[in-house]
Amino acid sequence: MKSAKLIFDGKEYELPVAAGSENEVGIDITKLRSTSGAITLDNGYANTGSCTSSITFIDGEKGILRYRGYPIEELAEKSSFIEVCFLLIFGHLPSKNELENFEHDLTHHSLIHEDMKKFFEGFPPSAHPMTVLSSMVNSLSAYYPESEFEENQYLNIIRLLAKLKTIASFSYKKSIGQSYVYPQNHLKYCADILNMMFAVPSAPYKVSKVLEDALDLLLILHADHEQNCSTSTVRMVGSSEANLFASIAAGINALSGPLHGGANQKVIQMLQMIKDNGGNYKKFVNMAKDKESKFKLMGFGHRVYKNFDPRANILKASADKVLGELGISHDPLLEIAKNLEEVALKDDFFIERKLYPNVDFYSGIIYRAMEIPTNMFTVMFALGRLPGWIAQWVEMKEAHGARIYRPRQIYMGETQRPYVPIEKR
Numbered sequence: 001m002k003s004a005k006l007i008f009d010g011k012e013y014e015l016p017v018a019a020g021s022e023n024e025v026g027i028d029i030t031k032l033r034s035t036s037g038a039i040t041l042d043n044g045y046a047n048t049g050s051c052t053s054s055i056t057f058i059d060g061e062k063g064i065l066r067y068r069g070y071p072i073e074e075l076a077e078k079s080s081f082i083e084v085c086f087l088l089i090f091g092h093l094p095s096k097n098e099l100e101n102f103e104h105d106l107t108h109h110s111l112i113h114e115d116m117k118k119f120f121e122g123f124p125p126s127a128h129p130m131t132v133l134s135s136m137v138n139s140l141s142a143y144y145p146e147s148e149f150e151e152n153q154y155l156n157i158i159r160l161l162a163k164l165k166t167i168a169s170f171s172y173k174k175s176i177g178q179s180y181v182y183p184q185n186h187l188k189y190c191a192d193i194l195n196m197m198f199a200v201p202s203a204p205y206k207v208s209k210v211l212e213d214a215l216d217l218l219l220i221l222h223a224d225h226e227q228n229c230s231t232s233t234v235r236m237v238g239s240s241e242a243n244l245f246a247s248i249a250a251g252i253n254a255l256s257g258p259l260h261g262g263a264n265q266k267v268i269q270m271l272q273m274i275k276d277n278g279g280n281y282k283k284f285v286n287m288a289k290d291k292e293s294k295f296k297l298m299g300f301g302h303r304v305y306k307n308f309d310p311r312a313n314i315l316k317a318s319a320d321k322v323l324g325e326l327g328i329s330h331d332p333l334l335e336i337a338k339n340l341e342e343v344a345l346k347d348d349f350f351i352e353r354k355l356y357p358n359v360d361f362y363s364g365i366i367y368r369a370m371e372i373p374t375n376m377f378t379v380m381f382a383l384g385r386l387p388g389w390i391a392q393w394v395e396m397k398e399a400h401g402a403r404i405y406r407p408r409q410i411y412m413g414e415t416q417r418p419y420v421p422i423e424k425r
């Protein structure tokens with residue numbers, strides 16, 4: 001096994017080196033503080049491996065993303081979201097029998113407790129659906145307390161996967177003041193989501209195959225992305241042995257931020273703003289380059305991808321296809337997005353900083369064409385990311401030598417000083 005040497009304060013320390021199955025290397029500093037007294041400092045954890053994992057592999061330089069070894073491009077073309085859920089959580093592609101049982105279980109746990117409907121009623125109509133989603137997921141632990149038995153863990157995983165789509169759709173219905181549409185056992189997972197979102201009691205609704213396939217693809221592409229902000233949050237909360245629902249609710253909250261999952265909503269709002277300002281996209285590229293403006297091109301840049309985001313490439317091609325199939329011959333926002341991308345990719349500011357469109361840049365265009373409202377975009381992201389969060393939570397729980405997550409800090413505040421009575425301040 002390789003090792004690394006650190007010379008600090010005149011002393012030499014030998015640090016073991018961990019090598020991953022794709023030849024990634026990590027200097028293991030587990031014993032650094034106890035032997036040297038020093039810790040490492042890594043703002044934003046950009047150089048810190050918080051765990052070893054066998055779920056998702058990303059090579060950001062080469063634009064590679066694989067779930068359990070399978071390339072995202074192949075899964076996007078050949079698999080289904082439910083198969084990907086199984087793959088991520090259980091580590092292998094399901095047999096026909098396993099898939100049937102899994103689908104059966106997911107179908108038969110999709111109803112939520114009737115009392116939970118009262119919670120929806122308590123929110124103001126203006127509540128963001130992400131706020132409602134995380135609150136409702138949190139409250140699931142009140143209905144399904146956890147026990148140490150393995151079958152209960154399986155059952156809670158199924159419950160969460162099955163009910164999140166119902167909760168997400170109900171939160172949408174609540175926001176537009178329509179009656180809730182219950183899950184239907186005869187519908188597949190994605191078709192059921194669309195039915196619950198768009199059906200109304202007064203008219204028949206037939207789920208379009210184009211929309212169902214588009215949603216399936218979007219969910220597959222969002223299903224996992226190793227140790228990002230929300231996934232690390234799920235692991236962090238779960239490391240205290242908080243239950244599955246509490247851990248996932250925390251992940252949903254982390255996802256809601258505009259620098260993370262909330263970016264898909266911001267991208268559409270930005271494109272709309274550019275359109276409303278006469279479509280002068282070059283002006284906004286210049287604004288993004290001016291640090292004083294505080295304006296960022298939403299949907300651009302990524303902590304890990306420094307060449308291209310493979311998910312964005314798949315979605316760019318899919319956007320043209322889906323819009324074509326839906327008979328949308330011209331979408332001014334898609335046009336602005338493409339122009340923006342073209343200008344930015346030729347600009348030295350973006351080239352030097354390796355800023356490329358990320359998954360959120362094109363996903364919003366497709367959601368919009370599907371008539372999914374903008375404030376639901378991040379909820380759709382959460383539906384997609386759920387199996388990844390669950391897989392990572394299970395892996396964290398079952399890891400050999402699992403410990404509570406507890407980073408350190410370098411304190412920069414005041415040193416000890418005496419208390420000053422109020423009359424002397």
Ligand code: ACO
Nearest residue numbers: 258259260261263288296297298299300301302303353358
């Ligand atoms: N527009 C303009 N400039 C940018 C952008 C952007 N979208 N993103 C990064 N930069 C600049 C930074 O200002 C910085 O410039 P500097 O070196 O001159 O200071 C440089 O590029 C590096 O950027 P960082 O912010 O250090 O990169 P970091 O890895 O910390 O952040 C992030 C990555 C959060 C994705 C960032 O690129 C961003 O804010 N993008 C816009 C929001 C977005 O699309 N988020 C979704 C990410 S994907 C996801 O979570 C699903």
